[in-house]
């Protein structure tokens with residue numbers, strides 16, 4: 001056989017479209033050509049494959065070698081195809097049997113010595129491979145580097161065959177019995193141990209703790225407004241620890257995004273991600289992008305928490321980009337005719353000072369800002385973005401004397417139990433968290449009783465709220481009633497919800 005065909009996958013956003021690696025040997029002057037890769041990467045792939053073959057004591061055939069990676073218009077990074085190219089050359093030149101090549105998919109970068117180096121996106125590739133399986137043939141197994149085996153094996157039914165080196169893979173194809181064959185990887189994640197710090201560290205702050213509980217229970221976004229040292233960051237870093245448990249599907253999606261950026265860690269399996277990019281981070285780092293589009297912070301926070309501290313300091317242009325994913329849960333990135341889409345269903349926790357100096361509204365009277373300055377500072381957050389944040393809360397700073405007298409707070413575990421119960425009620429009633437209700441669903445599920453409705457109407461007029469804000473308060477009231485386990489939204493729920501939206505002077 002002088003032609004070998006192997007299967008692999010490229011990465012395009014979260015998708016992993018199939019790529020065919022064809023290797024053809026012809027007579028003529030010895031050469032080694034790769035088509036279908038960007039020019040600069042061809043040379044690297046060629047050099048790595050050649051060195052790996054030689055160091056594994058195989059022969060690089062002295063013929064015209066042509067490698068075609070099809071389809072040509074897919075974005076391809078060279079490294080992941082090394083293993084398939086090397087195997088193709090070996091099979092086409094008869095150095096390994098080629099009859100079972102089509103039973104597998106391949107991915108892996110080769111070191112010069114023939115070791116298999118990890119690739120990014122192994123989980124997305126496995127998901128795509130598993131999803132493309134048709135019933136008329138047995139599913140393909142996936143041969144990939146050892147370091148990627150754990151994440152790939154998260155896809156339960158997929159057959160993962162990890163290998164340490166090119167030689168291991170060759171032995172698999174030459175083996176007459178099980179001794180030389182690659183073994184199926186079975187690792188299941190270790191037990192979940194909580195990664196996030198505990199709410200019991202926070203003394204006092206009853207109102208803020210309650211607000212975080214409401215936000216967690218209904219998947220509501222929240223803005224914390226308060227002076228420096230009020231504990232806004234402490235609240236935010238503990239927030240992911242009280243969210244409802246992830247479903248298997250959510251955990252897989254989240255892990256697949258982390259795997260795309262090469263940052264997945266098994267210890268984080270089924271843990272809600274917590275991302276806290278600094279306000280000096282670039283727009284690309286925050287929302288994703290780059291030559292080969294990669295997920296940004298908002299996607300790495302998928303199914304978890306995105307904490308934007310000092311949100312008023314972020315460039316307005318960056319904050320404006322957040323509006324689309326906050327509505328749709330996805331972000332589309334276009335770069336040089338390439339389009340990529342990543343999931344970004346994050347829960348936003350934002351924090352800011354009430355004014356430039358930070359002390360506006362504080363009992364110490366330290367703030368010297370004029371009302372005009374305060375208004376201008378708070379207006380750095382655009383109205384449309386503010387409108388999309390469900391809860392706005394003032395967090396007061398405690399004096400040292402107050403701190404000393406406060407008892408330690410309730411633990412994350414006991415808050416999380418209430419949150420999970422309230423969340424379960426929402427799923428049973430409507431199949432989604434309250435924050436994602438829209439249009440008629442709000443009328444159907446969030447209707448307040450008559451006194452509650454009156455109170456809300458009055459607040460809407462008095463506080464000059466938009467229709468969007470009105471609906472957000474109704475959804476918040478629904479969550480508060482769910483925490484209490486009550487079917488009907490009543491006046492007291494509405495009253496608390498209104499209080500949860502009064503953090504800024506301009507709101």
Ligand SMILES: [Zn+2]
Nearest residue numbers: 355357367369
């Ligand atoms: Zn001030």
